[in-house]
Amino acid sequence: MEEKNTVNTQHQAAIDELEKNQVILTPGQLVMRRFFRNKLAVIGVCILVFMILFCFIGPLFYPYSETELFYINEETGEQIRMYETEKLKTAILYTRAPMSAEHWLGTDDMGYDVLARLMYGGQISLMVGFVVVIVEMLIGVTLGGVAGYYGGKIDMIIMRLVEIFVSIPFIPLMLIISSLLISMKISPSVKIYYTMFIMGVIYWAGVARMIRGNILSLREMEYMQAAEAAGIRTSRKIFRHLVPNVMPLIIVMATMDLGGVILMESTMSYLGIGVSAPFASWGNMVSAVTNDAIMRNFLNIWVPPGLCILLTVLAFNFVGDGLRDAFDPRMKR
Amino acid sequence: MQEKELTTKQRLRSIKKFNARKYRELKRLRRRRSVPVSEYTTQMADPNNLLEIDDLHTYFYTDIGTVKAIDGVTFQIPRGKTVGVVGESGCGKSVTSLSIMRILQEPQGQIASGAIRYNQLAQNRAIDLVKTPLKEMQKIRGGEISMIFQEPMTTLNPVFTIGKQLDEAIALHSKKMPKKEVAARSVEMLKLVGIANSEGVYKMYPHELSGGMRQRVVIAMALACNPNLIIADEPTTALDVTVQAQILDLLRSLKEKINASIMLITHDLGVVAEMADLVVVMYAGRIVEQGTVQDIFHRPMHPYTIGLMKSRPNFVESGDRLYSIPGNVPSPIDLPNYCFFRNRCSQCIAACDGAYPPLMAVSDTHKVACYLCENAQGKDGE
């Protein structure tokens, strides 16, 4: 008896030792670990952090504002700022300035500082991205969830609606809406918000479709049928079982869409139907390139905003892809 | 002590480096264009054997370390005999079969060392499958050594008809056979495995068949080229009991018909008792006991085998709780250099703290890797 006890304690101690050596991670930690092992995803996070700091903290340390015009005295070559009213009389707009210590990226066609506009333009682009994604997610997740969960007639109606929205060509539609907004004489500062909202409303269909498909397949899963059989309340079923399972998809989609929306917004601004002057946006900054002289000689005006768009969208895609791989253990090594 | 002080990060980095080296080595090996025949021909230890696995080590180089899925396995498959390989999930049974077929998930899974000598009867030579180039291997796979997989639902390609998949298997290994004959052979094979409507099934897609039917198709595919060795990896696990018996009967009768050897991998001791001539019991990548069916079922020696026997439902009186071996198979990363079963064993003795016990012969046919049996030699024959 005695002997057996010691064997048992030994046995137990060995098991304890075994378990101590195994690092046990929560699912969240596992996702984090998988995510940070992905080099591209980490690069993406770094780019995003840099961009956010650059756009939102940068202006605090940068002396020039978004809409400040710069002047120069043609004869003396003295640079003059807007508040130096005395000297302004003899000055002309300091446009297309080369890169210098005063203007790191020079000034643009209008006499604005490119670097300052790059910061404010980034604010707009990022904000548009976030607002549009929030709007589209709110509508898309709700409607997609309802369609997938209840099925039947509701599903049928919502899906037809989705098809209608998916079938409308986006760019031509935004062209129409933009001329609508212009003709309604809405000021550019308010127009941004309208544009964001409209984009969100148009974009929801894709989200709804994905969520519906996901919910439909979840409902087929055994554990959902078990929950059904156990007679769990609907609200509990939705919030305890469905939502946590759809969450990864929502997060991944939101991240990827952030990139897509920023790309779309910049395209619209480039065409002059998104964010319009005097406000800066990366897209409308690139549109200076339509001037042949700028395209040829003033790369400092149109290349930096283009690169900013590319980097930001790229970063969102890297992060989104990293998140997807991290959430989906099947794809892991 | 030194190693313990390495941070997790450093350890992960060194693992990564090590793995990258291993992957590179494999890549270089695979890139070799022509491998001389002399390099992979060898001599069988006993010409009566069809397959001799000699000190096989198969490792998986993963991100968290090297998993020694098979760590020194040695056993033989004699001609015309059935060898049962038993063990719980994750003990390396399936990896052994994948190693023989050389269809491990490369580059993570590699055969680190050891030999798999195969008696290529038709060409009157013996080759080492570990060193055989891929081209040569492709001729052997399916033709001379074929495999039946565990999951009938997913082992057939969903977009091809049954006929096409069977035809492919046959045509690959008898290249000169005209198409019509190949098709006729496929239908004949389907008939052979007991599919009544064989002409109809020939034109069907896998999803139109039930699990049992699909498994029959898989078996037909495996037997289509009259292989010398059939590796059956849990051929009946996914099927219900009645179908199970049918499939086993089928395997047995077909084996006799084409005089093949079978390597039967299963965790079902009942199946082994029914089918096998020889039994190999594996635990955590090593063989703990091997012998004839009589040896294993009537005189199990290793505490693990005894535990396995005890946990069979039909060994207990009704009402009793089913016996279960405490604990789990240890994670195969950084396995200790002592008996892996020590922590779960109820009969530990002082010697168990020593090095891993070697396989010790208890009789001519019976070998056990346990210190308890060190002095049991000859006892078996009583």
Place this chain on the structure above:
Amino acid sequence: MRQYIIRRILISLIVLLGVSIMLYTLIRLMPSDYVDMSTSSSINMTDEMRENIRALYGLDKGIVEGYIDWLGGIFRGDLGMSLMFRRPVVEVIGQYAPVTFTVAFIALVFQVLIAIPLGILAAKKQYSMTDYTIVTLVFIGISLPIFFFAAILKRIFGFYGLNLLPISGMLTARVNYDGFTFAKFLDYAKHLILPITCFVITGCGGLLRYTRTNMLEVLNADYIRTARAKGVPERTVIYSHAFRNTLIPIITIVGSTLPSLFSGAAITEGLFALEGLGNIALRASYMADVPYLMGFNMFIAVLTVAGFLISDILYAAADPRVRLS
């Protein structure tokens, strides 16, 4: 099968009806219409004259009435008169569609030819240097703003850079070709290189990634292991056994790519000054040319809906597990 297709077509018609109602309402909601836009520069115009012109163009009717008129026209195969061109919309679309079609079709072919082999290659060599390079390039392609990329291409290859390729238009100005000669064809081709490059680079990423992910999933499937165990050579395993299975989802994606190429034409054709449907649509929406806008947008909507339908049918043809009902 037939029943399914008929039902799907009926549903598609309902969807198209919804699209047209939405579009028509939006377009007509613009407070300043074509008449205002086109006559704003002429001082002699009186409001009365404007009203007369409106009546002529059918813009005096309310939205509902106008829509019903437009819909009625559809059944007669009449999309109305383009206000800008003063010609039937059908004719205008017929004139400019070939350019858009050519660009979109060539771009699609190149996208498929580049994306699928590279996707398979990346999957085959997962976690290798090749894989990482392809994946990173794909991400850059997806993330490139098309207008920025176009500007870079123009700067590098155009007049101000290497001066290798024309950067806008369809044909070199001041060159006359007698009939359709090979030289003219070559000139067309030269002008289309940059726009098509733009489309292909920014567009093939999605398809490539999709191919890669699907291929990876399929390569891990049990039936691939079975094929290898049968002794099937590695090439056949990948290009026959695995590819047939990846093909199914790829079909769906390709089906939905074509319409997006058309709506993307609105941007690209503008960037490179190509005389196609998209470029005109851009001008038409500034001018509120209702019939043309309706015609063009509905044209894309029909393509989209048809794309979905065709990819569903192809899906069923490629995957024996799918039975349409």
